[in-house]
């Protein structure tokens with residue numbers, strides 16, 4: 030993926046001061062600050078001048094019809110679109126005040142700090158233990174006791190430990206779909222990230238597994254900032270502190286969940302919410 034040169038490096042203007050540091054974040058509670066983000070697949074201008082921010086230790090859900098750009102937007106936060114040929118991004122994604130598209134950013138370290146969970150549970154064809162330990166090993170951690178402790182802790186956080194404690198060496202693929210998704214959550218938090226991105230994490234799960242994961246999300250905000258793409262408005266209303274509505278690549282509305290779901294400002298948001306209830 031190419032970056033527009035004007036948005037990386039220490040060019041003046043915008044929120045940058047004379048030392049080249051970005052001082053546009055004034056609120057210490059903001060962890061991710063997206064500024065004038067545009068995203069193109071070749072000539073297709075998908076995301077159009079998106080501006081929004083995410084606060085620390087909150088749950089934000091992103092809603093919108095299929096194809097409006099929710100997943101693409103989510104992937105701009107951990108630079109997962111970097112691998113997409115012909116894609117181009119302009120604007121900024123500041124994490125703790127630093128533009129993650131700056132050339133000096135270490136993408137491996139960025140991803141350590143941002144866990145991601147996908148729609149389809151996608152454990153590696155490895156043992157349950159190795160799935161959770163994977164990220165730790167990638168990041169060069171060799172201390173076995175530390176790894177065992179961390180794997181157990183993450184499985185406990187993900188509410189899976191009791192179900193797998195006697196079969197750490199069994200293949201992750203032998204687990205049920207709901208268990209696999211909790212394993213993927215354990216894997217995503219193993220490197221102790223501060224942000225968790227979830228792209229419709231319950232889309233393919235049964236109601237019991239869905240409920241377990243929604244409860245987990247609620248308990249996780251003590252530790253993480255959670256940004257979730259959801260198709261389920263009722264679920265989104267139940268777990269969100271903030272919510273945003275995308276339509277054709279534009280962010281139509283973004284704000285506190287209470288108002289967003291009960292008194293949306295934009296008619297298009299209201300239409301979307303009410304037609305789905």
Ligand SMILES: Nc1ncnc2c1ncn2[C@@H]1O[C@H](COP(=O)(O)OP(=O)(O)OP(=O)(O)O)[C@@H](O)[C@H]1O
Pocket residue numbers: 070075093094095096097098099100101102113
């Ligand atoms: N790699 C790609 N190359 C070209 N176009 C793409 C690519 N990935 C996605 N798109 C297009 O970008 C648009 C937005 O896709 P995206 O997956 O971000 O939407 P979404 O809101 O997540 O949809 P859904 O709710 O169905 O998951 C779609 O029109 C899609 O076809």
Ligand SMILES: [Mg+2]
Pocket residue numbers: 099100101228258
């Ligand atoms: Mg999607």
